[in-house]
Amino acid sequence: MVLCPVIGKLLHKRVVLASASPRRQEILSNAGLRFEVVPSKFKEKLDKASFATPYGYAMETAKQKALEVASRMHQTVGGLILEKPVDKQDAYRMLSRLSGKEHSVFTGVAIVHCSSKDRQLHTRVSEFYEETTVKFSELSEELLWEYIHSGEPMDKAGGYGIQALGGMLVESVHGDFLNVVGFPLNHFCKQLVELYYPPRPEDLRQPVQHDSIPAVDTFEDLSDVDGGGSEPAQRETGSCDEKAEAGVAGQATAEAECHRTRATLPPFPTRLLELLDGFKLSKALLTACKLKVFDWLKDEAPQKAADIASKVDASACGMERLLDVCAAMGLLEKTEQGYSNTETANLYLASDSEYSLHGFMLQNNDIIWNLFTHLEFAIREGRNQHHRVLGKKVDDLFQDAYYRSPETQLRFMQAMHGVAKLTARQVATAFDLSRFSSACDVGGCTGALARELAREYPGLQVTVFDLPDVVELAVHFQPAGPQAAQIHFAAGDFFRDPLPSAELYVLCRILHDWSDDKVHKLLSKVAESCKPGAGLLLVETLLDEKKREAQGSLIQSLNMLVQTEGRERSRGEYQCLLELHGFHQVQVVHLEGVLDAMLATRVAP
Helix, strand or coil, rough: CCCHHHHHCCCCCCCCCCCCCCCHHHHHHCCCCCCCCCHHHHHHHCCCHHCCHHHHHHHHHHHHHHHHHCCCCCCEEECCCCCCCCCCHHHHHHHHCCCCEEEEEEEEEEEEEEECCCCCEEEEEEEEEEEEEEEEECCCCCHHHHHHHCCCCCCCCCCCCCCCHHHHEEEECCCHHHHCCCHHHHHHHHHHHHCCCCCCHHHHCCCCCCCCCCCCCHHHCHHHHCCCCCCCHHHHHHHHHHHHHHHHHHHHHHHHHHHHHHHHCCCHHHHHHHHHHHHHHHHHHHHHHCCCCCHHCCCCCCCCCHHHHHHHCCCCCHHHHHHHHHHHCCCCEEECCEEEEHHHHHHHHHHCCCCCCCHHHHHHHHHHHHHHHHHHHHHCCCCHHHHHCCCCCCHHHHHHCCCCCCHHHHHHHHHHHHHHHHHHHHCCCCCCCCCCEEEEEECCCCCHHHHHHHHHHHCCCCEECCHHHHHHHHHHHCCCCHHHHHEEECCCCCCCCCCCCCCCEEECCCCCHHHHHHHHHHHHHHHHHHHCCCCCEEEECCCCCCCCCCCHHHHHHHHHHCCCCCCCECCHHHHHHHHCEEEEEEEEEECCCCCCEEEECCCEE
């Protein structure tokens, strides 16, 4: 093995690694360092909130770990730690947070120099940190669990072993690769250079360079440093301590001024600024939908910004900026010939596509956006903000707000229809429903879910129960097909009128609109309509599910505050509600996106 001279400086020293990490041991061993492993007993309970930066927390923890071992041993190096997942669920939570994002891995290292004088332990601490930026790919839930169940050792940065199976999660690494694996060897060697090779007088006349390890031929002969191998051990230790002290002093003098500014600046808040820009991106997307940009570009040759601007009565310069942002978001492709839709835009943003979300986008632009401008009032008052947007009292959430005119009602139904078509197949196939011969989709709106249930179960008769105005307009959403004979529409108010008879009742994204009192009232009506053995299929967003979409479910909960009388609830809350009304044997399946399906069976009272 070719030994780095600065590592060789430690060959005659007793070196202790205050960490049990096998990866750190491997890195240092491969570098030629001989050391003992004495894991620190320091309890890692420092208050993270008291540190201004992540690296400050890492360095202080490293120092305390090393000092704890130093009280028992001499010449300690190491003592670094970052948070590790406590179990597989914790590892999943950490890794899913990192999916598709760039994050920083900080390692703090403390080198404690020990000496004895008058039987007292004397220590000097040298510490540093290393930052490496890591970007994860977009990770599916299946891939995350496959990695977690693989048994790969869980270390820092959320628990991934980047040099082994964990490498399949990582898209790019900027900085010291070994820092992510377990130990910043390059920075460690630079630190040793500064400690053991103080500048000679002739070096002080040369420009100071701190960012490289000196070449091998610039080092003194190792046998000449520290007095040589024949010197007594006491003299060797004393000599080494004196040289190290001189090196530390030279380091502090030479770099104090140039590092002052860098050390006091916190990390640049890139993620925070990206979050701030999020609403601007959303508004750009909604505006493009409002102007039907994606309709004009569907199935057409690339067009210039001026061409689109002339079709929608907009300025050429404004349209060009809007199209550029859409291209940056991956919704359009920009070439020398002009702009064209991506597959995503054709599939979901063109108004006439089968799975179009165009109506949902308009609902967000024209209604929800205005409601969220009053978010502060919603937080203070704990209620929706329709009365502020409309400038009048809203007694009935749907009749006075969403259905206040035929136009707003149709727009709302288009929004719900687009979302329902995306999720209906998942809902219909979440459980085996073949034991039921009839179903009632309570508040089923346009019948999108009813069609998927009929398609999946040809013997199932499905009734869509909704308000009379909704039933009247639902005819505009009915495609021709063999399922038409299985689907029937019944008009009524599910809070006031009797529910149609059925063996299976479906409440898909209904309960989250309503207060607890109204939820109890509706579930009581469903329970009264059910015979023992009947089923209730409930589809909502469960807040307590540990899944990668947790942020989306929390945003949806805030959305309910601004828009409705209700809220999102946890799995435990829904299970209690169901059991209170006589529904047991509750099964839960997580669907794609933020939705979850629950199937319960009515038992005899």
